Amino acid sequence: MISEEKFAARRYTAARIRVGAGRARLVARAVPDPGMVAGRFSVLSPGTERRHLAGTDREAGYMTLGRAGEAAGWVLAPVPHGAAFDPACPGAVTAPLGMDPGMVALARFQQMACLGLDRVPSEDLSDVVVVGSGPVALGCVLELSRRGATNIRVVTARRHAPIGRAPGVICVPSEGAGHGRLVIDAAGVPASAAALTAPGGILGLLGTPAAGDALGALQVHRGGWAVVGMHELAPAAEGAYQDAFTTVCRWLSGHLDPTLATVWCRTVPGGKAPELFALLDSPGRPAEPVLLLDWGTV
Template sequence: MPEVEPEVRRYAGARVRVGGGRSALLPAAAPGPGMVAGQFSVVSPGTERRHLAGTHRDGGYMTLGRTDEAADWVLAPVPHGAAFDPACPGAVTAPPELPPRLVALARFQQMACLGLDRVPAADLNAPVVVGSGSVALGCVLELQRRGVTSIRVVTSRRHAPISRAPGVTCVPTDAVERGQLVIDAAGVPQRAADLTAPGGVLGLLGTPLDGDAVPALQAHRGGWTVVGMHELAPADPGAYQAAYTTVAAWLAEHLDPALAATWCRTMPGDRAPELLALLNAPSRPAEPLLLLDWRTS
């Protein structure tokens, strides 16, 4: 019997198929033995757009579920609404009392937590964050957790919801001074590079497109330190869950629930194709955190 692909073993019953610029809803499937049913999934616009533009595949980024209301949430890197093995690589757990929006938000803050661990603490003063989506929001919250009180967010969006985060000032690209720490949270390294001061640090937190490049000559002449901030870069065993646990506990204690609600939009799962079609449109939802609810879809 041929070996089963690891991706097949770790999840089953993806609810959305994407490719060729389109998406389609798939019927629900019963979870396999030992699997957790997917209850909510997280829309990551950059990931979704790349998947939509590619060949046909199961679409999605992260799905969360639990066996019952008293059990921990499990958040796993599997497609929208899929049932999954709770022990699959990259899965993290959250306390049952944490609402789904904070379970998801903590996951984005976890990315920044792991990435900022690679940046010397002395360089965290007055950072510039490029982008205003979910990755950027997780980044500014993590900077705040680390004691940073003034953060410039570079965005073209008017009235971006991220502006409500404590310590954040939103500025357009043409109105911001260069910074000693510039973090690309939008997957546009050139824009972040143009804002990096001589001797500064350029952090790459957002995922760039294949073929995008950090300008080597600029980095060379500017004396920059370039830090890869991908969450799956090498780390100590247990660091992944430890970072998630740390930021989730901080969010539960420090973040105003009413503020968190303004950052999140939850839609029924069966409206996934409608939502994904809006990601490149001017009418794209303003909220940086987008969830799909699969419990009744």
């Protein structure tokens, strides 16, 4: 996700969706400036979308894909849903040629975990718990697998969660998860993840908590925990953003069964966005964790 200050630079056209007061509405396509690429697909982050739906009217979305031509790789930019954008805008990354949009979106969520895990001290992957089963959690378990984890407990209340198809994953309810030496909150519920962290363990905060969520300092002190903020825009070396994205794209292309893309990714016509947004907080929400909107015909 990119900051509001980055959005303010306006190196993109208007969003195709605005949200607020519990509903989403479509917006007509804006004429792009010269040199911009058209937003062909955009990717939902369900937790972010739900928070924005509950607020006042605003542009929706934070990740859109476009490319300059058939011979070019997809560029992902941190701009609202369906916007045309400057491919050199802050935070944009380019995928290798040949990757389809669903896999590119999946790589983008894995990139978040890659950057976050680089900040975890004394990484121990023999005893790992991940809280959540959405796109952030899926990207996290794939990155843990890339780094060598072979036994990853995923805490989720969802039955038959698609994340269970990821390498090394065992889905468990919170009461059966036990404790982990490394616990990663990928759902924005730090208190739940803290309850699963073993004494002397590491608690990683990858999902975005709600404003006002807190961990008790006494709880951290007594547990002897290291708590690591894993926001993808935390300080990193020059070029680390693109380097992490390239690394995970190549790993996915070489190690992941391509048929899993149909299990984890669903593409919905952009014109159906209001109906899809209405389902995000209901039992009828699509099972696939990675949801894309296709703006090709809207």
